[in-house]
Amino acid sequence: xxxxxxxxxxxxxxxxxxxxxxxxxxxxxxxxxxxxxxxxxxxxxxxxxxxxxxxxxxxxxxxxxxxxxxxxxxxxxxxxxxxxxxxxxxxxxxxxxxxxxxxxxxxxxxxxxxxxxxxxxxxxxxxxxxxxxxxxxxxxxxxxxxxx
Amino acid sequence: xxxxxxxxxxxxxxxxxxxxxxxxxxxxxxxxxxxxxxxxxxxxxxxxxxxxxxxxxxxxxxxxxxxxxxxxxxxxxxxxxxxxxxxxxxxxxxxxxxxxxxxxxxxxxxxxxxxxxxxxxxxxxxxxxxxxxxxx
Numbered sequence: 001x002x003x004x005x006x007x008x009x010x011x012x013x014x015x016x017x018x019x020x021x022x023x024x025x026x027x028x029x030x031x032x033x034x035x036x037x038x039x040x041x042x043x044x045x046x047x048x049x050x051x052x053x054x055x056x057x058x059x060x061x062x063x064x065x066x067x068x069x070x071x072x073x074x075x076x077x078x079x080x081x082x083x084x085x086x087x088x089x090x091x092x093x094x095x096x097x098x099x100x101x102x103x104x105x106x107x108x109x110x111x112x113x114x115x116x117x118x119x120x121x122x123x124x125x126x127x128x129x130x131x132x133x134x135x136x137x138x139x140x141x142x143x144x145x146x147x148x
Numbered sequence: 149x150x151x152x153x154x155x156x157x158x159x160x161x162x163x164x165x166x167x168x169x170x171x172x173x174x175x176x177x178x179x180x181x182x183x184x185x186x187x188x189x190x191x192x193x194x195x196x197x198x199x200x201x202x203x204x205x206x207x208x209x210x211x212x213x214x215x216x217x218x219x220x221x222x223x224x225x226x227x228x229x230x231x232x233x234x235x236x237x238x239x240x241x242x243x244x245x246x247x248x249x250x251x252x253x254x255x256x257x258x259x260x261x262x263x264x265x266x267x268x269x270x271x272x273x274x275x276x277x278x279x280x281x282x283x284x
Contacts, residue, residue, distance in 0.1 A: 102261075104256070104258060105258055105261045105266070108215075108217070108256055108258055108266075108268035109217055109258050109261050109262075109266045109268060110189050110217050110219065110261070110262065110264075110266065116191070116215060116217070116268075117191065117193050117213070117215045117270070120193070120213060120215075120270065121193055121195045124195045124196055124211060124212075124213075125195060125196055128196050128198065128211075
């Protein structure tokens with residue numbers, strides 16, 4: 001195979017694999033964020049969402065009466081799974097959001113349910129994991145292409 | 149040095165610099181806010197530690213952020229909050245203390261919650277520790 005063909009193949013393989021890696025890392029970290037959301041009625045926990053190339057413009061769903069932790073988590077994770085399924089490498093960005101009115105206060109302000117800043121913590125972890133996973137992928141594909 | 153000592157280093161540095169400008173609620177120390185007085189909540193979040201160098205004596209880099217929430221009593225104006233925010237910026241941004249380096253910051257005005265006008269500030273840092281120092 002000519003060198004240029006090898007490089008093109010490498011680039012194609014990278015895009016396919018990178019998409020899987022990104023989705024896996026984001027999903028896993030979103031699960032942590034949803035799990036770590038303080039729960040009272042379940043309203044905040046049920047309203048996590050993910051979209052590609054948007055600024056997160058969506059009204060929160062309304063929870064009329066308290067719901068179980070598992071139910072709230074499933075509502076968020078279903079939306080996140082759907083959002084991730086629409087993501088392709090090359091899309092400008094993934095936006096993770098929660099539009100419940102008091103979400104920002106719970107994350108940034110004084111709340112007694114848990115230490116604030118848990119989304120920021122997980123965002124740092126996610127960024128580190130993404131860089132590490134993509135580095136690993138580049139090394140794996142490069143090593144594989146050299147063997148061919 | 150460990151993540152615990154990095155946290156202590158940051159708290160001690162801040163304690164000295166803040167010089168009782170307001171009461172401070174630290175993590176793991178009981179604090180009951182007075183609803184008539186300005187106070188701040190201070191948290192150190194050491195999030196992630198990873199090797200930062202190669203070689204026989206690895207340097208472990210801890211990344212994290214200091215989270216400060218400024219609380220100004222409702223209906224007393226917001227100026228005090230902004231003055232304190234500026235003071236915090238001077239204390240942390242682009243500062244280096246023994247093993248910790250602070251770089252950028254985030255500021256969000258949250259508005260009134262629980263009787264206080266709240267401003268959230270995050271100061272990102274990294275702190276380096278040699279593996280050989282962890283054995284001591």
